[in-house]
Amino acid sequence: MHDAAPAQSATLHDVAREAGVSIATASRALNGSARNVRTENASRVRAAAAKLAYRPHPSAQAIARGSTRTAALVVGDVADPYFSAIAGGFSQAAEAAGLIVTLAVAGRSPQRELEIVRTLRGRRPRVIAVAGSRVDGADTRGALAGELEAYQAAGGRVVMVSQRDLPFGTVTVDNAGGAHQLARALAGAGYRRFAIFRAPASVRTSRDRCEGFAAGLRASGVTLDDRFVIETEFTRGGGYEAARKLAERGLDGVEIVFAVSDVMAIGAMTAFRDAGFVPGRDIAVAGFDDIDSAIDVTPALTSVAVPLREVGLAAMRLALGDGPATDTVQISTGVVLRESTPGRR
Amino acid sequence: MHDAAPAQSATLHDVAREAGVSIATASRALNGSARNVRTENASRVRAAAAKLAYRPHPSAQAIARGSTRTAALVVGDVADPYFSAIAGGFSQAAEAAGLIVTLAVAGRSPQRELEIVRTLRGRRPRVIAVAGSRVDGADTRGALAGELEAYQAAGGRVVMVSQRDLPFGTVTVDNAGGAHQLARALAGAGYRRFAIFRAPASVRTSRDRCEGFAAGLRASGVTLDDRFVIETEFTRGGGYEAARKLAERGLDGVEIVFAVSDVMAIGAMTAFRDAGFVPGRDIAVAGFDDIDSAIDVTPALTSVAVPLREVGLAAMRLALGDGPATDTVQISTGVVLRESTPGRR
DNA sequence: TTGAAAGCGGTACCAG
DNA sequence: CTGGTACCGCTTTCAA
Numbered sequence: 155m156h157d158a159a160p161a162q163s164a165t166l167h168d169v170a171r172e173a174g175v176s177i178a179t180a181s182r183a184l185n186g187s188a189r190n191v192r193t194e195n196a197s198r199v200r201a202a203a204a205k206l207a208y209r210p211h212p213s214a215q216a217i218a219r220g221s222t223r224t225a226a227l228v229v230g231d232v233a234d235p236y237f238s239a240i241a242g243g244f245s246q247a248a249e250a251a252g253l254i255v256t257l258a259v260a261g262r263s264p265q266r267e268l269e270i271v272r273t274l275r276g277r278r279p280r281v282i283a284v285a286g287s288r289v290d291g292a293d294t295r296g297a298l299a300g301e302l303e304a305y306q307a308a309g310g311r312v313v314m315v316s317q318r319d320l321p322f323g324t325v326t327v328d329n330a331g332g333a334h335q336l337a338r339a340l341a342g343a344g345y346r347r348f349a350i351f352r353a354p355a356s357v358r359t360s361r362d363r364c365e366g367f368a369a370g371l372r373a374s375g376v377t378l379d380d381r382f383v384i385e386t387e388f389t390r391g392g393g394y395e396a397a398r399k400l401a402e403r404g405l406d407g408v409e410i411v412f413a414v415s416d417v418m419a420i421g422a423m424t425a426f427r428d429a430g431f432v433p434g435r436d437i438a439v440a441g442f443d444d445i446d447s448a449i450d451v452t453p454a455l456t457s458v459a460v461p462l463r464e465v466g467l468a469a470m471r472l473a474l475g476d477g478p479a480t481d482t483v484q485i486s487t488g489v490v491l492r493e494s495t496p497g498r499r
Numbered sequence: 500m501h502d503a504a505p506a507q508s509a510t511l512h513d514v515a516r517e518a519g520v521s522i523a524t525a526s527r528a529l530n531g532s533a534r535n536v537r538t539e540n541a542s543r544v545r546a547a548a549a550k551l552a553y554r555p556h557p558s559a560q561a562i563a564r565g566s567t568r569t570a571a572l573v574v575g576d577v578a579d580p581y582f583s584a585i586a587g588g589f590s591q592a593a594e595a596a597g598l599i600v601t602l603a604v605a606g607r608s609p610q611r612e613l614e615i616v617r618t619l620r621g622r623r624p625r626v627i628a629v630a631g632s633r634v635d636g637a638d639t640r641g642a643l644a645g646e647l648e649a650y651q652a653a654g655g656r657v658v659m660v661s662q663r664d665l666p667f668g669t670v671t672v673d674n675a676g677g678a679h680q681l682a683r684a685l686a687g688a689g690y691r692r693f694a695i696f697r698a699p700a701s702v703r704t705s706r707d708r709c710e711g712f713a714a715g716l717r718a719s720g721v722t723l724d725d726r727f728v729i730e731t732e733f734t735r736g737g738g739y740e741a742a743r744k745l746a747e748r749g750l751d752g753v754e755i756v757f758a759v760s761d762v763m764a765i766g767a768m769t770a771f772r773d774a775g776f777v778p779g780r781d782i783a784v785a786g787f788d789d790i791d792s793a794i795d796v797t798p799a800l801t802s803v804a805v806p807l808r809e810v811g812l813a814a815m816r817l818a819l820g821d822g823p824a825t826d827t828v829q830i831s832t833g834v835v836l837r838e839s840t841p842g843r844r
Numbered sequence: 845t846t847g848a849a850a851g852c853g854g855t856a857c858c859a860g
Numbered sequence: 861c862t863g864g865t866a867c868c869g870c871t872t873t874c875a876a
Contacts, residue, residue, distance in 0.1 A: 510853055510854090511853065511854060511855095512853075512854095522853095523855085526856085527855095530854085530855085555853085555854080556853050556854070559852070559853035559855090560853080562853085562854080563853075563856085564855060564856090565855095
């Protein structure tokens with residue numbers, strides 16, 4: 155006994171034969187634009203299709219009409235709540251538009267990101283959205299831009315999520331503005347001795363937040379001691395490490411830490427606690443993003459709310475909209491004060 | 500001035516012409532199986548391809564060779580750390596295998612899940628992995644099974660993630676066993692008056708964990724009062740609500756809550772705290788999954804560790820492996836005791 | 845309204 | 861080893 159040949163799924167051809175019409179008619183009845191099929195024929199075709207469990211072959215359609223029904227999203231790391239929230243919004247909007255989402259994970263490497271965009275482009279999605287952390291000065295940047303430009307020239311829609319540094323449609327988050335406001339609010343709450351946990355300067359998001367924060371302090375007349383601007387990894391682990399070191403030195407007189415992302419801030423809080431300091435009492439902590447778990451940690455984390463789902467939705471809308479392909483949509487942010495920064499005095 | 504025609508990307512045809520060879524040779528040089536192209540020709544073709552920035556058209560390849568290079572993953576909700584961790588593992592393994600991941604979000608609705616699988620199937624991915632929360636008794640179950648069977652009969656690989664209740668390859672998590680061990684450990688720590696926060700009985704994962712836990716209590720000689728088996732939503736909000744109500748009644752003498760997932764448990768802890776009870780001191784809490792944030796909440800959450808990334812990896816391996824299409828891989832779980840259950844006495 | 849037929853971008857078999 | 865060519869499944873003129 156040998157393997158049964160895998161049952162091939164029915165093709166349009168089969169449906170047409172079953173319905174006793176030409177394959178052209180079948181095509182028109184099942185998908186077609188101008189509905190010019192006699193109702194009787196149409197229903198016979200539909201019946202045949204149902205009977206045979208016919209499914210159109212998207213690849214065939216794609217190649218025949220020169221366009222697909224997919225939207226591609228590149229993220230740094232799906233498991234990071236920042237990206238997964240964006241992905242949630244994006245895929246919701248995509249589904250609403252009848253598009254299937256193709257997800258690629260770049261693992262925060264510009265090199266990998268470039269490879270991915272190259273591959274993706276070959277698949278001719280209707281839109282490519284890139285939500286990785288843009289990194290300055292990467293030698294791959296020019297190549298990435300070139301790849302995306304070529305894709306766009308061939309009719310694709312490009313959307314960048316985060317900062318505008320390439321000439322494509324962009325959904326920006328008001329990182330600098332949010333950080334500025336946060337700094338003012340914290341200075342207003344009486345804090346004077348700040349530390350900042352930031353990612354390497356090449357990470358744009360981190361840099362923008364950091365600069366906005368510094369500007370906000372300046373505007374509030376607070377001096378920021380550069381020794382306390384600590385560079386670490388843009389992850390929970392990075393936040394943990396930075397906090398651990400600071401705690402080892404007995405906090406060095408620092409009253410409050412601003413970490414450029416909530417995951418870093420949360421890691422930092424745990425590190426402080428592990429070292430015997432009570433976050434919110436011995437040391438205040440603030441983050442950025444307002445991810446879901448910000449309200450579930452103790453004390454609840456002060457943060458800058460970024461409507462991440464909305465960012466994903468906006469990216470899709472921008473891609474599908476008929477505005478110029480280089481529009482920028484700015485998503486605004488807002489300070490949320492919680493118990494991790496009770497204030498001084 | 501009118502729109503420039505979108506620059507079409509180069510086709511194999513163009514490459515062949517540029518290289519001065521036939522399109523068949525070009526195809527062989529660029530992709531082909533048996534490499535039987537004179538080296539000189541091969542390099543000319545490659546040069547031409549590079550010059551023209553040629554990318555093979557996956558849809559065309561798919562239709563020509565009758566198979567795609569994609570793997571589809573259906574999840575309940577990308578933004579849920581449970582699913583996003585699985586998605587992370589899955590896409591890592593997929594990339595390693597040269598497959599592109601197509602992600603669909605079913606929003607925890609069996610109806611939507613069915614529609615999605617239908618659509619997905621049409622796209623002929625190499626594998627379809629379904630990680631949604633399997634729900635018993637949904638009238639769509641038979642239809643789902645039928646759809647997947649047809650897909651499999653046509654040569655596709657199906658992998659279910661969670662429990663084995665359909666005759667496909669399955670990655671199961673030892674939900675019952677882990678919950679059983681957890682119950683024994685907690686009973687051993689001196690707890691006697693338990694409450695359980697569970698999802699509706701139709702949600703298999705929840706039921707398995709619940710039953711395993713109850714069995715573990717029985718094995719430890721602890722009686723579980725049915726009044727304290729509380730049904731709620733399988734989300735953070737569900738955990739929060741259940742805890743809020745319990746707190747309203749002054750905890751009713753309950754010493755410890757087992758929530759069938761960490762997100763529920765974390766929501767519950769926040770609710771207890773909001774109501775003025777200190778988790779870990781006034782009321783112990785345990786969860787399941789051991790998601791990342793379990794160690795960042797206060798007190799750190801006792802849980803059952805489920806290696807979620809590993810689940811995703813295993814799903815992909817199972818799909819690509821050449822074992823029988825109905826293999827089951829069991830992912831084992833382990834109790835992690837933390838400060839949210841300090842023990843009594 | 846309908847069918848025939850010419851592609852869409854590639855693959856693979858078959859002679860040469 | 862290489863080119864010619866028949867498809868793959870579907871869409872879309874073009875005539876009838």
